[in-house]
Amino acid sequence: MHRIPCLLLVFAAAHARAQSASDFDGDGRLNGVDNCVYTANPSQLDSNLPPDGVGNACACGDNDDGGTLDLLDWVVLARALAQLEPGIGDPAKCSVVGGSMDCDALDANRLRAALAGLAALEPVCRARVGAGELPLRMSVAGDSITRGFGASCECNAAPACLLQCAFGGVEQPQHSWFDGSSSNVFGLLDRYRVFAAGIGAMTGAANPPDTNAVSQYVGQP
Ligand SMILES: [Ca+2]
Ligand SMILES: [Ca+2]
Ligand SMILES: [Ca+2]
Ligand SMILES: [Ca+2]
Numbered sequence: 520m521h522r523i524p525c526l527l528l529v530f531a532a533a534h535a536r537a538q539s540a541s542d543f544d545g546d547g548r549l550n551g552v553d554n555c556v557y558t559a560n561p562s563q564l565d566s567n568l569p570p571d572g573v574g575n576a577c578a579c580g581d582n583d584d585g586g587t588l589d590l591l592d593w594v595v596l597a598r599a600l601a602q603l604e605p606g607i608g609d610p611a612k613c614s615v616v617g618g619s620m621d622c623d624a625l626d627a628n629r630l631r632a633a634l635a636g637l638a639a640l641e642p643v644c645r646a647r648v649g650a651g652e653l654p655l656r657m658s659v660a661g662d663s664i665t666r667g668f669g670a671s672c673e674c675n676a677a678p679a680c681l682l683q684c685a686f687g688g689v690e691q692p693q694h695s696w697f698d699g700s701s702s703n704v705f706g707l708l709d710r711y712r713v714f715a716a717g718i719g720a721m722t723g724a725a726n727p728p729d730t731n732a733v734s735q736y737v738g739q740p
Contacts, residue, residue, distance in 0.1 A: 543649070557649035558611070579644035580615045580630050584608040588640075593630045600627060611646040617717055618655065620645050641716075656719035657708060659697045665722070667694035698722060 542549050546559035554563050555577035564575045566586025575586040582595040599607045599622060607613055613622035616629040620643065632638035642648070659665055670691045693701040698708040698720060708720050 555646065558646045573642075573647075576609075577612065577644070577646040579612055579642050579647050580626075580633070580640050582607050582609075582613055582630075584612075588630075588634065590634060593627060593634060596622060596627050596630060600624060609646065612644045614644040615640040617641055617643055642713075654711065654718060656721070657697075657711065658721035663690070665695055665697055667691035667696075667699060670694035692722075695722075 542553070543556055544553070544559045546553070546561045548561070548563065550556045554560070554565055554572055554574035558574070558577045560574045560576035564586065565571065565573065566575055567573075575581065575584070578586065578588075580588055580592055582592040582599075585591065595605070595607055596613055598604070607622060610622055613626050614620040615626050615633070618625065629638055629640065633640045663669075668690050671694055693699050694704055695706060696704070697706050699706045708718070711718050
């Protein structure tokens, strides 16, 4: 009865290992030991003291390419936005707040606030997360897979769940690929929220009058 979910979990684990063993940016460093997974940096240079584990090549906000954050990074960005020279050395590093990955006033304001100790930078620049925009919110219309139906090989511990499992399994949203809360799950939503914690999400079943048809908001709507 649970053979297919078990195979899916094995496949997911194998897929995760394959991702770690890949070299997305082709710089000779496998993803698992590359301090900039999406930007080629064979030297792995990390100028922070002590090193913060993030290579200079993908340090969001380091607009002067000096390897560390300081006021000059804000000056470079502010001047670039005013179309003054010198321009930003690597525009792929300027985004420090969710939303657009282009260099804009929001990034300048966040950088200035961070330098004053009033806010934190978000690691959302293209050099850090790869090409593409981060979403403001995500939603999914759930079916059995999204609701984690029968996902756990051990079934749920509660007696009622065990009884239901005997007749084919129960929904286990804690194991959902999208927003599962189980410690065994690193769902899609959590993967995105590594880069932008404020991403909103909505889940719900596809077919009313299913009891799960009412959408559920997770975090910000
Ligand atoms: Ca690499
Ligand atoms: Ca790299
Ligand atoms: Ca660093
Ligand atoms: Ca800098």
